[in-house]
Amino acid sequence: MSSDISARLKTLAANIVVAALNRLLITVEAPKIVKAAQKLRDMGFDHVKSVTGIDYPEENRIDVSYHVSSFEDLELAKVILEIKTSLSRLEPKLHSLIEVWPSAEYLERETSDLLGVTFEGQPALGKLMLPESFVGVPPLRKDFKIKTEGIDI
Numbered sequence: 001m002s003s004d005i006s007a008r009l010k011t012l013a014a015n016i017v018v019a020a021l022n023r024l025l026i027t028v029e030a031p032k033i034v035k036a037a038q039k040l041r042d043m044g045f046d047h048v049k050s051v052t053g054i055d056y057p058e059e060n061r062i063d064v065s066y067h068v069s070s071f072e073d074l075e076l077a078k079v080i081l082e083i084k085t086s087l088s089r090l091e092p093k094l095h096s097l098i099e100v101w102p103s104a105e106y107l108e109r110e111t112s113d114l115l116g117v118t119f120e121g122q123p124a125l126g127k128l129m130l131p132e133s134f135v136g137v138p139p140l141r142k143d144f145k146i147k148t149e150g151i152d153i
Contacts, residue, residue, distance in 0.1 A: 012028060013027065014028060022078050024082070025082045026083050027084050030087060034095050037101065044070050044072065044073040045079075045081060048067065048097065048107060050065075051064065051111050052067075053065070055089070055142045057141070062115060062117060092116060093117070096119040098121065098123070108122050109124060109126075110128055
């Protein structure tokens with residue numbers, strides 16, 4: 001499986017690592033993520049299981065990871081791919097994968113709301129979990145401060 005994926009993504013993936021049995025970590029530069037996702041979809045990976053982000057303020061970056069698998073292909077259903085890319089923390093923008101995998105919609109919206117990543121082409125960006133009145137540092141960023149009774153702690 002990993003050699004087939006490596007062959008198909010040879011010009012798109014910066015790195016492919018076997019993380020565990022049936023688990024691959026595919027690192028892709030942000031501008032190449034849509035093409036990589038299209039190739040994986042064409043191989044039978046038909047849905048996104050999760051979208052997550054990690055804030056690395058000391059490195060001025062945010063990593064975004066998509067976990068994808070298959071419902072239809074029972075062999076691929078045993079496999080989970082993590083497609084990871086790094087973004088600038090100052091302007092974290094990534095093209096949405098909703099056109100490749102519609103199941104990414106809610107998960108990208110959650111990552112946008114809580115981490116401040118803009119998913120370009122995502123038709124429904126806006127507050128999802130936070131109140132419309134929320135302003136400031138997104139709550140999953142490491143420099144977010146919890147306010148208690150009007151006092152920063």
